[in-house]
Amino acid sequence: MDRILMVDYSKCTGCRLCEVVCSVKKNGAANPARARIAVVKWESVCVDTPMLCQQCQSAPCVAVCPVKAMTRDEGLGRVKVNDDLCIGCRFCVAVCPFGAVSLDHVSRRIIKCDLCDGDPTCVKFCETKALQYVDATAANTSKRREAAERLPELIRGFVAKPKTSSHLS
């Protein structure tokens, strides 16, 4: 079953541990500049936004790759880079709407989130669960429930309103 890496922006505390563990896992070095996830910080207004590859169904990076080095891996629901084919033209970097594809300045390779082959490291370390790896079909259920929670109150209020039909008066 497809799983997706979901971000709950409201839960992010901006600690950036996800960046560090990602870079340690992938490169053996702590260096946020080489991580596949980046917490964009709006320090002056106390807001943090983790940004990473959305594994787009219709992925611009796949579409523009001139050598077909970017492909969709349906098994894990991700977009993969084949380093053997990649010529480092950086078209993918240019077209990604989220800035989630980048050039690793040390290895000189294109990097992006590969979901750690189905066991994302960042998720394991996120204390607040702002990052979660969940079933694609059920990804929205908790959100739906949360939103629906507010409805019974409203419905009750609506139902309980005194009716002013003429036959009751």
Added chain:
Amino acid sequence: MKEQRIAYIDLSTREISKAPIPERIRKTYLGGRGIDAYLLYNHISPGIDPLGSENVLVVSAGLLGGTLAPSSGRCNVGAKSPLTNLLGSTNMGGFFAPELRFAGFDHLAIKGKAEKPVYLWIHDGDIEIRDATHLWGKDTTETPAIIRKEHQDEDIKVASIGVAGENLVRFANIMTGLKNAAGRTGMGCVMGSKNLKAIAVRGTRDLPIAYPEEALDYVAKIIQMIRDNFFLKVWSTLGTPSCHSDANNLGRLRYRNLQRNQDPAGENLYAENLQKFTFGMAGCFGCPIHCRHRYVVPEGSDKGSYMEGPDWSTMGGLGPELDISRMESVLVGNQLSSKYGLDSLEFGGIVSWAIELYEKGIIDDRITEGLKLEWGNEKVMYEMMRQIAMREGLGNILAEGPLRAIEKLGEESRYYNVHVKGMSWLHTDDRATPAMALGVATSTRGADHMRSRPGTDSLMGSQEARDKLFGFAVPPDFTCYEGAGKLVRYYELMYAVPDALGMCKFQTLFMSPSTLNYEDYSRLVRHVTGLDISASEMYEAVERIYTLERMFNIREGATRKDDYPPERLMTEPTPATGIHSFQRKVINREKYEQQLDEYYEAHGWDEKGVPKPETLARLGLDKEPSHLL
């Protein structure tokens, strides 16, 4: 990780040199606060003017700073303190220290004085001294914004001073981010005296991890341990203000400058009431605890005020100390003090003293220039913040800190100033907790609870379990004097570990006995850096750090007489409020003397508090200063 470097920056000559940190120094002083102590002892001549160009400002990331070690974002800053004339040492969280390491440096030693305002631009191994004339007069949120715009990089981390630092307020702090303050001992004042407005850093360099797989596994375990910890769960949601209700209920709050030990309207400032202003919690670098609130005042006259914090100390300093119990006022005060770059704890201490003097008629309208110094008036708080930061009127006197302000306001004012070594007492009333009072009074940086906070009171478990944990017979409860000396030393050493590693104290015994200990730290250091520092070597390293800090103070003339709680705590009993153990208590002079002897003895210092020759030899300090770095 062996490629660690220090940069020496001379602002007078504009010379910059870089040197590697020898592994031997790492093993003996670890990093952060440890190497700071070493640098200060070696590079500062005794008796210098803290505001002169010969003072050296050291800025350090810890040994594990910026790595995956949890909460490894702490930055230690040191110099000779303009507030106490002794060791200046302060520690802040945030993201500055990791970025400094990503930029290729672990320690900065800044000497001399720039001719006109400058800031340092440190980027991937390069250091430039840049003009900061246009930044002078800007607050601590404007300064980073302007620097980021100049370099067109929003990810630059900036440590800057506000107008308080520029105007040489002796308790000015250094700020990074919205609310991370290197607050105590006036390090912002030292920066101001050097015409150094800010240090801006940005880096993309690797910090190689020695054993990545092991490190990832081990850190995951530590984080799980933190997640499972009750205390840390509370701090993750309510932050440090959660301590406020306990302190108020017990009767251990410094209210109206120690005139009372409970705040009758204290409930307004309970952490639960802070929740309605907050929209989430903020974490420092790599921190699973995230103890800081993000808040905005949604309506009323203070509408739109937003910031991070306030931590409990700020809440105490701007709240009960001044008898302010309106949450919005504390929130606005927190924002103001952050922007001016003022140490909120010192501010609360010294202003509550001034208000009491005014109340008692020791100072009058001539000195306050007509300002009615009333308790509980937030307008007074805002105005005093402005006056101190701008060095106007009474503020100009208070900006000098306790030692000099007492001289100016007269002998009658002395008794009411609650300070140790020239630094104001904290926001708590410690007359009923002798161990705590001993820790605060003997701290190497003035009245301070972050050097030692002997909290056997908060540690659950049987006497047997506690004795086993500490390795000696600990006092049965917090009102005991016996055993307190050893306990204080134990905490002093324990807290020096995270300060030297660049981690946060909230993962130590500070909150709970089930958190990291020497063995764990040793393992963490090995996995992350590859350095083999055993638990006992680490213990010896922190003994060395603490004793060297003590030696710095002794060299500057500190003696046993500087290790006492203020007179007021020893003569004036707490009122009959709070729980029974906290009522009508003073620090007993005779028992305190014994406690102090026991403390010196435990450290291997003589009865005057001077390290014995054999202690120095054992710790390898008998040849300092050695100028090895």
